[in-house]
Amino acid sequence: MDQTALNSLAARGFARAACHVGAPATQFRPTDALAPCASPYARVMVAFSAERDFTFSGPALWDVPFVYALMDTRDVRAGDILACGADTAFIARCVPFRPPLCVLCGTTITLTGTTAQGTDQADPGGYATSGDVGAQVTFATGWPAMIRAGGGATVPGPAQPGAIHGGGMEMFVPAIPGIMVQPAMWVTDGDGTRYTIGGTHTGPWGTRCQIQQQQV
Structure with missing residues (x-):
């Protein structure tokens, strides 16, 4: 057989x-x-x-x-x-x-980022690492995902002495057609909580990201 x-x-x-x-x-x-x-x-x-x-x-x-x-x-x-x-x-x-x-x-997520993140994927260094809410462009929405406590990621950005770092989390999501998930993109879950992606890997199993919860 x-x-x-x-x-x-x-x-x-x-x-x-x-x-x-x-x-x-x-x-x-x-x-x-x-x-x-x-x-x-x-x-x-x-x-x-x-x-x-x-x-x-x-x-x-x-x-x-x-x-x-x-x-x-x-x-x-x-x-x-x-x-x-x-x-x-x-x-x-x-x-x-x-x-x-x-x-x-356990949730559905929306993936956003700056316009440069979506258009300059061949040069990951060519996009901004953050921005205000109004500058964010929606790349994907309605995607089921699993977010759980994990190692998280250190996301570049301003820090002040004594500041409490956002919680480190881990996210699993299917591979999204036509979208390359990249560090510094934002994730918003079904409860409205926002995260910043610090590291990501996409393979045959889907996309696995290290994310950090935004404090503001």
Whole structure:
């Protein structure tokens, strides 16, 4: 039996199991940075599990957002968004005959920056490191993300003796079509809290950022 046949059999088995223990979900495949969930791609049955063997022995742990999706895997890819009841997750990794690895999201974010950040991506040194709110341009909005306490980042900017530094956080978000997430961009979450990106890495799994909460 080759890998293609094995993958097909596994996908059918996942789909049958999801029909028994899963819940209805909407699958999105974003193509627009400003409207990632505008048009549903498919309706699927999904069950999320913190264990890869799907024993469902407990929920995902606080600030450990990684879960596995029991679902039909014949048409899924990294970056797909799954909305299932109160849970929203994006697929970070999908490989043959194994369940997809997902990141549970706790908020939606808007990504902004100066105009130079969007137009001078070939020369990261060519954009401003900060600016007032009125100078910010929206590059992406409505993206599900996971923000948790982490190492954070030291963001360049004015500092005064005795000043309390903003909290260091870590953000996981799907790769955003047409947008290169860069340091010094701003992130605004669903509660209106603003962060400045200090470091970022985009790869096959999505985008992982070190961010620092703005104090003003």
